[in-house]
Amino acid sequence: MSGAAESHAPVPESAAAGGGGAWEREVVDFYIHLAQAFSLPKSVGAIFGILFASPRALALDDIVERLSISKGSASSGLKLLQRVGAVQPTYEPGDRRTRYVPEMSIRRLLTGLLQETVTPHLRRGAAQLESLAPLLNEFPPDERKILAARLRALNTWQGxxxxLLPFVLGFLGRPLRRAKIDPGGGDESGA
Amino acid sequence: MSGAAESHAPVPESAAAGGGGAWEREVVDFYIHLAQAFSLPKSVGAIFGILFASPRALALDDIVERLSISKGSASSGLKLLQRVGAVQPTYEPGDRRTRYVPEMSIRRLLTGLLQETVTPHLRRGAAQLESLAPLLNEFPPDERKILAARLRALNTWQGxxxxLLPFVLGFLGRPLRRAKIDPGGGDESGA
DNA sequence: AAGATGGTTCAGAATTTTCTGAACATTCCG
DNA sequence: CGGAATGTTCAGAAAATTCTGAACCATCTT
Incomplete structure (x- = not known):
């Protein structure tokens, strides 16, 4: 593999020098914005983007170079992406460096991300909810009634x-045919 | 006085002085954590929490006082919550202050939040995707093939x-019966 | 109209998050 | 073993976000 599109040199990379630059820039930009939608660091989006934009797996150094970020950033960004399953390491015989490829299954992508971000909070919340009910006893009946209703609502949310999570994953797993489920309000969607 | 559980005085509030404090604290704490799960400012969670914890609608001053935050914070926090539809203003005749009540429908809550956070990014992304395809022409056939496949995947994600959004909302709208969808595996699937 | 009341805005302070760069591990190679 | 190649960690720098407090606007009361 020495062949391939190395970019150790400080000059343009790979076959697609002129146009390739634009492609990389645009893809990286796209994922930077996407990352921010999830309030992840820009660098994380950029790293995923550069992997996505490259037809071959990249190693840490390649990423550092192409994005002009520090090794530290790249390292921890990759670690995060790995933890949520957004990239996978590939080990090729005869190459000491770990190279990474982006996960292409949206299902696995989302699973990992949610597992990492919301699930723990969900769990924590569930625990805390239990300790809440007894505190209502201090309130006079009329107020207690209102608050008890809210507490019930809270439990419903939790439920x-x-x-919701498994449900969503079920949806993402299915092929993209027309989904015949007609959600209630059918919001404007298009909009 | 207009009765109600005012708390203009610097002393314990309302009927539930001793216990009420604990209730408020716990609820506020709960929502602060929830807010962080969505990476919203703590103050925003706290504001929603204090509204949720109170059997009566609260005005800006009440919030400032009970949470010991600045008027500025409270004002902009409330504005955000209003924008995403998480609280609603109530105007009572003969009272100049706007009071706020928390939205109790998880569906409306999520709708607003998503509308505010992800939808715009989604839109932006869709636009950008279109401009991406032509850039692939610069690549040699074998690389182009790989990248074209990824671009297709990206379009699938987008779709x-x-x-997904309407689908989720449909789910949330339904009564909490047993959902008979059985998503693939347990969930951690494969890692 | 003067003064109180309710609320918004915004510049700078405080806090939190992210990034850098260099020191430190570890493994491979000769 | 000594040195080079890969990566990780972490203290402090840099950047971004959030909060405060005071000035300001608008409306109501007298």
């Missing part, structure tokens, strides 16, 4: 949230 | 994401 729905718990079920 | 799924678009459909």
């Amino acid at each position: 729905k949230a718990k079920r | 799924k994401a678009k459909r």
